[in-house]
Amino acid sequence: MATSSDASDLWVRRFHPAPQAPVRLLCLPHAGGSASYYFPVSQRLAPRVETLAVQYPGRQDRRNESCLESVRDLADRIVEVLGPWQDKPLALFGHSLGATVAFEVALRLEARGSLPLALIASGRRAPSAPRDERVHLRDDEGLLAEIRRLDGTQSQLLEDDEIRRMVLPSIRADYKAAETYRYEPGPPLSTPVYALTGDSDPKATTDEVRAWADHTTGRFEMNVYPGGHFYLNAHAPAVTEEIAAWLVPAATAGR
Secondary structure, X not given: OOOHHHHHHHHEEOOOOOOOOOOEEEEEOOOOOOHHHHHHHHHHHOOOOEEEEEOOOOOHHHOOOOOOOOHHHHHHHHHHXXXXXXXXXXXXXXXXXXXXXXXXXXXXXXXXXXXOOOEEEEOOOOOOOOOOOOHHHOOHHHHHHHHHHHOOOOOOHHHOHHHHHHHHHHHHHHHHHHHHOXXXXXXXXXXXXXXXXXXXXXXXXXXXXXXXXXXXXXXXXXXXXXOOOOHHHHHHHHHHHHHHHHHHHHHHHOO
């Protein structure tokens, strides 16, 4: 029988241990993404911030597991395994789908009396700004067309038939989770929210991103970078420095 520690190791990856860091940052991937997407982020932030990356089921070393098709199911499972990582301040970072999952994780942590140090939402409109999107209902070619439109790092890899067969199920499941999610109105977070976006992101206008302010009674900041949905790929050094500038002083001061 798997222990809670085994489950945590399955879900949470630590690429660059930083035991002296005053804060941990839990990173949640975009649709079709994996924990390894955040390896460079972890490398840049260490040793100031210890980065943890979530591995959703259904991909890479978890490819034989069933994918989860609900944001709330993902959040429930993630919160269950965070216990070993909460001995120091924990902040959340999510890109695209990951931002919505991070929001639901923050809600659950606050309900347990364990406030995250910050929620950093990247490349995602606010939970209260839904769109009627149905990409997950398209055939494989339609799904691939959307990935190419967003210019994700995976688009060239998906030209390989074997890789395409391997990863399309998890991409479709993630799109379903993102597109079927609907925010249930309730009390806002107390956790500070920092929103990051690209100025030409077709998945999130600046107004839709600015609406994250409505989801917290704490501090809110929004920064806009040049670029589209994956602006992060071109601006990773600047974004990681911004993250460190937010988190390290807050953790050191004990918020």
